[in-house]
Amino acid sequence: MTTTFPAPASASGPVGTPAAAEQVRGGRAWRGFGLLGPRRGRHELAAEQLELLGLPVGDDGVVIGTDAQGTPAVLGLFRPTPFDVVLVGGAWTAQVLALRTVGMGARVAVESGRQPLWTPLVQGANTGQQSITLHAVGRVPPQGPSVHSPVLVIRDCGVRPPHGRVTVAPWQAVVTLLPYPGPTTERLMTHADVVGVQRVSPDEARQIGRTMNLTPADVEALPGLPDGVTLWCTRSSRTYVTTQPTDPEAGLLGTARRMD
Structure with missing residues (x-):
């Protein structure tokens, strides 16, 4: 053209x-x-030839799994504008996300009150350089994100995470990991750009459904989701994604699991 x-x-x-x-x-x-x-x-090209063009649009990001059609599902974390994610689920999925983020050349900072859970991942991923850093709750230093050095901050701070010192910023995405819905979940989801939900109880599914404007079928499906399956959604769109570990990921993290 x-x-x-x-x-x-x-x-x-x-x-x-x-x-x-x-x-x-x-x-x-x-x-x-x-x-x-x-x-x-x-x-x-003539107008009738435009459909012959196969241009990849919007496929830059971290591959988080495959959708129902077997197509790779990509989460575009790094943008020139802030990007906020809430994940109601297990640490296993967040850890796979951390490894794949490092694989695309970005840095990861983990803020967690469960440091023994994250230490093996940090030790296994940092081969030659500090790709993943682990910090106590409230102790994450400024990361200095840029277009050439984007950063993912994973906040694993329980069901009621405190306000973080490091927040969303251009080229710095934040994933807030919640093991299950709590008193602050509705507020966090309302302000998030995208929300991931793994298996929850029927009551929790109804609560999330009201917040995220889910269909009755999605609310009914949430309590029965298998390990490794996440409903990624906004208030207007949604897709189910299955995350299968690669061999190196399975060797470091084990198989998919909802509970840690």
């Missing part, structure tokens, strides 16, 4: 005509565009 710029007001003919070429021979360049380049055929 071709993007065509309008001719300048002083031109007496369209691009490529003798009048336009005369402007160049006279030493005058197009303001803002420089001298005219070589005259070659345009890269154009």
